Amino acid sequence: MSQPLTEADIIFPHLSNTPNLSSTLSSLRRSTLSTHNRLTSIISDSNFVTTVASAYDLPLVANERCGSWYIPPSQKSGSVYFKSTDGHMGEWSFSLRRLNLQLLDVVGKWGGAVVVDSTRRGKSMPDALSKTTPIWCCVMNRAIFGEEKKQETSLFTPPQAVSESEHAQMEKRIDGFVRQFLEICKPNIPDLRSKLQKPLRPIWITQKSSLPESPPSFPDFHPIVLCTASRRVHGAEASESGYIQGAADDHEAWSHGLTSPLFWKHKDALITTSEEDAPALIKKLISSEKASNAIATLINPTTQIYISPSSNIELKTFDTVIGATPTPFSPDEIKRAGVRNYLHLPCQPGKLGSRDLRTQLPRLIPFISSLSYEVGKILLCCPTGKDLSVGTALALLCLYANDTGVLDTGTPAPGKRDREGVY
CATH class of the missing domain: 3.90.190 (Protein-Tyrosine Phosphatase; Chain A)
Structure with a gap:
């Protein structure tokens, strides 16, 4: 004959039979951060990115590696690599290994560019866009124009992301960065000058920004529109109906080997595939892609x-x-x-x-x-x-x-x- 139930059996079942709160929350978080939710979030943010490009009538440039996920390959005009770590508090730097001079070619051809990146929950924009790229713009301006346009080669940073104190500390390092660039890299300044008719100036755009109704003109500078693709999430991801801020960040951790070109090539199939079947489909797509001969x-x-x-x-x-x-x-x-x-x-x-x-x-x-x-x-x-x-x-x-x-x-x-x- 079975023993009668006790109060402990009813109200406090053994933890081995019932998941604890921590494991339940972890499971919910994993389901929210699913591959499917990431890809749909990327597509949503990509629609915003292409709208920004149309509003300014400027080409899209991906800040790798995250940026390429948000730009359809047919609309991607180039890539740059501005690292957020070069903009961290107290670590501001101008990288001599990542000069990103190819961006000047895009600017020379189109008059400006929209640089795309994103960041995960907790920040409105990545340090790569709020600090690293503005430092680069300022160094390029001073190296190329020197005293010619001294009043127009100041450091510009977004006040909503960079305090006056931090801005001042960054400004003190600029001339040293310029000297390093000129002395170590020995750039061909006349060649760089031929690509720019006027100084570069960063403009920051997020999903909260008001976009111009028609493409504006910038007679005094070349605009470098720094576009944060994702909208800022203040609460937990579970409160966002599946939307993930900075969904493309650190893609090795969630993509099962999927790359941004492969994603855009097969996005319709990927979006309509269930979460359970997604890894198998991705594996199949990768194998199919590898089957074709690489071209040197x-x-x-x-x-x-x-x-x-x-x-x-x-x-x-x-x-x-x-x-x-x-x-x-x-x-x-x-x-x-x-x-x-x-x-x-x-x-x-x-x-x-x-x-x-x-x-x-x-x-x-x-x-x-x-x-x-x-x-x-x-x-x-x-x-x-x-x-x-x-x-x-x-x-x-x-x-x-x-x-x-x-x-x-x-x-x-x-x-x-x-x-x-x-x-």
């Missing part, structure tokens, strides 16, 4: 350096292969392709890979020096073909190429390049 891109003005993704690349047309990848090509694969020289630089995928690359790059010099014959066509590859391989190419060019792109693979001439700066 020649780095101009050289005639022998190429970069490409490491998956499905035809190796047999190359004499020398340098791979910044998590795992090396197999010896059999290298032998079958007839590759004469192979160097594997072990690098993790994602953010950690750039740190690994800096420790691996010094191996380039003994590798190149050990080659007893012509290096021939050189392939530099990484998982994406867009980041670690580009860094490897830059190091190789700095160490061994002349100004016309001709390689001399002998011992790098002392003083020819600042090799410490390369790494």
Whole structure:
């Protein structure tokens, strides 16, 4: 005969049979931050981004890596890499490794640009847009225009995100950043000046901003519209009906390997797929994408350096292969392709890979020096073909190429390049 229920059985069931509050909240948070909710939030924010571009009649530029998720590929005019860490309180910096001079090409062609980024819950805009990019604009203005437009080369920051005290501290560092840029990078100022008719000035746009009814003109400066894609969420995500602020941030943690180009290519299928089936669909899309052969891109003005993704690349047309990848090509694969020289630089995928690359790059010099014959066509590859391989190419060019792109693979001439700066 069963024992009668006690008060403890009714009111205080054993915790092993009933989830505690913490685990319940964690489960709710995971369901709110689902892949489906992230992708629908990205599409919603993307609609705002394209509206901003239309309002100012300016091209869209992604601040990588988050920004590309919010821009349809057909409307993306370029990429930049302004890091939020260069704008953190007390750590304000002008990166000599991420000069972002390609943004000046976009500005020179269109008169300005809309730079897109986002940030997670708790902030109205990322430090990359409120501080790092304004510092860059100010440094560019002072380096390019000097005394010519002194009154128009002040530092501009958003008062709602940067206090007067912080602004003043940032301002004190600008002239030092300008000196470093001019002395270490030795930029071609006349060439940069030919791209800008007037100084750059940042303008900040969030989803709370009022947009112009018709594209405004800016006679005194080139506008750099700094667009925070996501709207600010003040409460928990669960109170937002599935909307996630900064949904694209740190995509390695939630995307199951999905990339922004693949997302935009298959967004309708992804959005209509259930959360349970999403990982399988993403895996299928990635496999299908990898099945097509990668195409190597020649780095101009050289005639022998190429970069490409490491998956499905035809190796047999190359004499020398340098791979910044998590795992090396197999010896059999290298032998079958007839590759004469192979160097594997072990690098993790994602953010950690750039740190690994800096420790691996010094191996380039003994590798190149050990080659007893012509290096021939050189392939530099990484998982994406867009980041670690580009860094490897830059190091190789700095160490061994002349100004016309001709390689001399002998011992790098002392003083020819600042090799410490390369790494």
